[in-house]
Amino acid sequence: MKFFSFCLRSAFYLILAGVVSAPFWKGKLRSHTAKQASIILREVGTSAGVDFHHRNDLTELFRNQPQFAHLNNWLEAISASVAIVDLNKDGLYDIFFTSTEMGSASGLFINQGDGTFKERSKDYNLTYLLTAARPLFFDCDNDGELEVFVTAHMKNLVYKMDKDGKYQKYFTFPDNVKPQISVAANILDFNNDGNLDVVFGGMGHLNAPESMVSAENGSPLQLFEGNGTCDFKDASEKMGFKGNVFVHAIGVGDFWNRGGVQDLWIATDFNEDHILRHEGAAGYVDVSSLKRKGQSQNGMASEIFYENDSKYPSIYVSHIYEPGYFTDGNKVWRWDEQSGTYVNVARDWGVHHCGWGWAGMNVDLSNKGFADFVVVNGFVTGESKSNWWFKIQTTTNSLRPVVGNPRFWPKMDDLNLSGRQRDCVFSNDGANHYTDIAESLDFDHDRRDGRGLARIDFNNDGLPDLVVANQKQRASLYLNESPSGNWVGFELKATKSHWQALGAQMTLHLSDGSFMKRYHNPYNGYASQHDPRHVFGLGDRRPEKLVIKWPSGVETVVTDLKTGTYNKVTDHE
Amino acid sequence: MSNRRTSLAVILPYWSDPRFVFGTFAIFFIWFSLVTMSFGRTLGDFLICFFAMVSLELIFNYILRREIVFPLSGMISSVGAFLLVDTQSIWIVLLVAFLTIGSKFFIQLRGRHIFNPNNFAIVVVALAFPELVSPTGGMRWGGQLWLAVLIFTFGLILVYRARRWLVSFSYISVFFSLALLFKTMSINNSIYTLLSPGSQLFIFFMISDPRTSPNSQKLQILFGVSIALLDHLFRLNQFRLAGLFSLFLVALLYSLADLSLKDKDLVKSWKVRSVPLGEA
Numbered sequence: 140m141k142f143f144s145f146c147l148r149s150a151f152y153l154i155l156a157g158v159v160s161a162p163f164w165k166g167k168l169r170s171h172t173a174k175q176a177s178i179i180l181r182e183v184g185t186s187a188g189v190d191f192h193h194r195n196d197l198t199e200l201f202r203n204q205p206q207f208a209h210l211n212n213w214l215e216a217i218s219a220s221v222a223i224v225d226l227n228k229d230g231l232y233d234i235f236f237t238s239t240e241m242g243s244a245s246g247l248f249i250n251q252g253d254g255t256f257k258e259r260s261k262d263y264n265l266t267y268l269l270t271a272a273r274p275l276f277f278d279c280d281n282d283g284e285l286e287v288f289v290t291a292h293m294k295n296l297v298y299k300m301d302k303d304g305k306y307q308k309y310f311t312f313p314d315n316v317k318p319q320i321s322v323a324a325n326i327l328d329f330n331n332d333g334n335l336d337v338v339f340g341g342m343g344h345l346n347a348p349e350s351m352v353s354a355e356n357g358s359p360l361q362l363f364e365g366n367g368t369c370d371f372k373d374a375s376e377k378m379g380f381k382g383n384v385f386v387h388a389i390g391v392g393d394f395w396n397r398g399g400v401q402d403l404w405i406a407t408d409f410n411e412d413h414i415l416r417h418e419g420a421a422g423y424v425d426v427s428s429l430k431r432k433g434q435s436q437n438g439m440a441s442e443i444f445y446e447n448d449s450k451y452p453s454i455y456v457s458h459i460y461e462p463g464y465f466t467d468g469n470k471v472w473r474w475d476e477q478s479g480t481y482v483n484v485a486r487d488w489g490v491h492h493c494g495w496g497w498a499g500m501n502v503d504l505s506n507k508g509f510a511d512f513v514v515v516n517g518f519v520t521g522e523s524k525s526n527w528w529f530k531i532q533t534t535t536n537s538l539r540p541v542v543g544n545p546r547f548w549p550k551m552d553d554l555n556l557s558g559r560q561r562d563c564v565f566s567n568d569g570a571n572h573y574t575d576i577a578e579s580l581d582f583d584h585d586r587r588d589g590r591g592l593a594r595i596d597f598n599n600d601g602l603p604d605l606v607v608a609n610q611k612q613r614a615s616l617y618l619n620e621s622p623s624g625n626w627v628g629f630e631l632k633a634t635k636s637h638w639q640a641l642g643a644q645m646t647l648h649l650s651d652g653s654f655m656k657r658y659h660n661p662y663n664g665y666a667s668q669h670d671p672r673h674v675f676g677l678g679d680r681r682p683e684k685l686v687i688k689w690p691s692g693v694e695t696v697v698t699d700l701k702t703g704t705y706n707k708v709t710d711h712e
Numbered sequence: 713m714s715n716r717r718t719s720l721a722v723i724l725p726y727w728s729d730p731r732f733v734f735g736t737f738a739i740f741f742i743w744f745s746l747v748t749m750s751f752g753r754t755l756g757d758f759l760i761c762f763f764a765m766v767s768l769e770l771i772f773n774y775i776l777r778r779e780i781v782f783p784l785s786g787m788i789s790s791v792g793a794f795l796l797v798d799t800q801s802i803w804i805v806l807l808v809a810f811l812t813i814g815s816k817f818f819i820q821l822r823g824r825h826i827f828n829p830n831n832f833a834i835v836v837v838a839l840a841f842p843e844l845v846s847p848t849g850g851m852r853w854g855g856q857l858w859l860a861v862l863i864f865t866f867g868l869i870l871v872y873r874a875r876r877w878l879v880s881f882s883y884i885s886v887f888f889s890l891a892l893l894f895k896t897m898s899i900n901n902s903i904y905t906l907l908s909p910g911s912q913l914f915i916f917f918m919i920s921d922p923r924t925s926p927n928s929q930k931l932q933i934l935f936g937v938s939i940a941l942l943d944h945l946f947r948l949n950q951f952r953l954a955g956l957f958s959l960f961l962v963a964l965l966y967s968l969a970d971l972s973l974k975d976k977d978l979v980k981s982w983k984v985r986s987v988p989l990g991e992a
Contacts, residue, residue, distance in 0.1 A: 536850030
């Protein structure tokens with residue numbers, strides 16, 4: 140027994156010594172695990188002519204809201220967004236950034252085809268949009284031209300292009316008269332009538348959340364049904380939308396492969412994410428309880444993607460990771476068919492820790508045949524030595540009457556709140572083990588506060604380039620110069636449903652018997668509209684056939700697949 | 713090891729043991745944390761924590777003292793760790809369990825453990841692995857008023873039964889007075905912390921631990937006041953473990969002082985009975 144006693148005592152002191160000395164050996168351990176991947180991303184914003192600075196001083200807007208004056212940095216921290224769109228239909232994708240401050244200019248950068256862009260927002264009358272946040276280009280009147288839906292602090296509007304090619308205000312969404320921080324929006328055709336519909340939410344009407352984990356005093360989630368003329372009527376009640384939530388992003392997908400339905404994953408702040416299952420004409424049913432318990436009360440992005448050989452989509456939701464305060468971080472919700480629940484696998488994959496995450500994207504950066512993750516982060520960059528975390532938690536850990544009243548929140552001043560963080564590039568080793576290689580790539584070298592992150596192939600070489608909308612900072616454009624594997628690209632156009640083919644499901648079968656899936660919705664993610672074309676990285680495999688389930692229900696099989704280029708696909712085939 | 717026995721015996725608590733009072737309240741806390749989505753805890757999490765602590769206490773007692781002790785302390789500690797440690801790593805849970813139980817046996821002065829076992833383990837692990845663990849913020853409880861009132865009531869009953877109400881109330885008095893002053897002077901908002909269910913657990917269920925807090929009334933007051941003062945000092949310096957680390961330091965100082973004060977010799981915190989194996 141003395142021997143065991145000695146062993147127990149020794150084990151205790153050894154383990155205790157190991158724990159106490161952990162701050163010294165942990166860093167060394169990590170440095171051994173980092174490895175270089177064949178990904179090259181070069182920031183080319185300025186040299187390519189994409190010189191855009193987002194502005195969001197809201198003093199003017201909140202002048203009559205003195206109870207919020209001390210929280211201005213917080214309120215001004217959410218809105219930077221980006222949309223990728225081929226506005227002049229020249230086959231080269233352009234970039235549109237909004238700027239939120241009253242009187243500040245949004246930027247439309249037209250792709251010149253030689254690796255450079257020219258700012259042309261005035262030509263399209265898109266320069267001055269009142270308190271604009273999130274732009275979503277879509278065709279709401281089925282004429283082949285793109286209108287733009289812009290969420291804003293003041294009013295959510297649809298702008299329509301006139302005969303001179305200039306955008307003019309056309310439709311104002313009702314019930315949104317109070318100032319509202321709003322970037323959560325998506326486009327869908329929930330009733331499959333061929334007319335596009337709009338869903339959006341917000342971050343409350345200038346009110347503090349009553350609780351940091353179970354608040355129900357945010358904004359109503361709203362669903363507006365389009366009639367094909369860019370006029371919309373409120374279908375929220377009819378479709379079963381209820382409650383007020385603080386929403387950052389709304390992801391659309393067919394979560395359980397039922398076909399013809401558009402389920403919603405609502406990335407929710409100050410409460411659990413909401414999962415709304417589309418039951419056709421019966422509306423949406425809240426099935427949030429299908430998600431396993433976890434600390435997921437600060438959802439930001441809602442990225443819908445498929446793992447290789449997976450029937451069901453997984454959902455990436457960015458969260459806050461702040462050592463000592465929030466340690467769980469980002470989530471990857473994977474459908475577990477056996478248990479009938481969503482299980483978080485982000486920790487197993489190693490993509491859970493990336494600061495205060497915003498947009499996240501599942502993207503194959505070198506066309507090697509399996510996707511990486513890019514996550515942009517950083518909330519409010521302020522003075523570096525002090526931070527607001529300690530101060531704010533004294534309020535947020537308290538009771539609802541305190542938490543829910545902005546008067547009780549501490550002054551934010553110029554304090555740092557998870558600012559100055561480096562974005563993450565999680566490189567996949569092919570077995571869903573990810574390593575953050577952002578530092579070795581010098582990605583986000585000056586640590587801007589990223590919000591929107593969009594995928595664009597601006598030189599049409601099949602490698603995804605990246606655009607980041609940074610809050611109150613200069614935007615970033617990354618040219619992808621990675622050595623590329625084989626790839627095949629697709630551009631969808633429907634004729635038997637709305638031509639944008641939102642909701643189409645693509646399955647690419649490969650020579651080795653494996654398959655890859657995609658859901659067509661370029662508005663998923665966070666504060667971003669992506670290049671609508673799809674690139675499948677193949678590595679050294681060959682594509683055998685592409686099966687597309689179109690929104691009309693038609694299924695087409697394409698076998699004549701050209702690699703190294705974008706194949707135009709319609710539902711005629 | 714002064715109470716080492718030569719023959720095997722089962723050590724059982726009396727029903728009057730105040731730890732049973734805590735155990736009763738603990739059932740509510742566990743239930744609440746399991747049914748509240750924002751707590752993010754599952755029954756599996758609790759069972760891992762519970763069985764780890766209970767097993768470790770049985771093993772430690774048997775190997776080191778050759779006693780089979782009803783693991784009531786391990787049960788109580790498992791509830792504390794389950795509620796107070798936010799982590800997603802099972803290794804962290806097991807580490808907290810090991811350090812919690814181990815500290816009772818190996819970090820001692822005059823045969824008594826120095827630190828509240830949960831407090832010791834949480835402070836050490838939270839300082840060492842801030843990327844994996846944080847003390848549970850009061851926000852996880854949801855901020856409902858009724859819950860705060862309930863925890864406060866439970867706390868009052870417990871500190872009264874454990875004869876440690878002076879520790880809790882001296883802490884509250886000093887913390888509140890200074891917090892009010894700091895609020896008035898716009899220095900900080902630490903006054904709101906007192907309303908947090910997390911703080912109430914700390915005040916009524918941790919700093920009042922009969923084993924590691926003083927027996928004499930004067931020292932109890934001094935103990936509570938010292939923790940409150942240090943807590944504020946750390947808060948002014950934005951140290952995120954202000955309360956927990958204050959208790960850690962004050963408990964250490966008290967144990968050192970007790971070498972000469974002999975306060976712990978006055979009264980035994982709670983009684984147990986030894987039943988030879990076969991008669992239990």
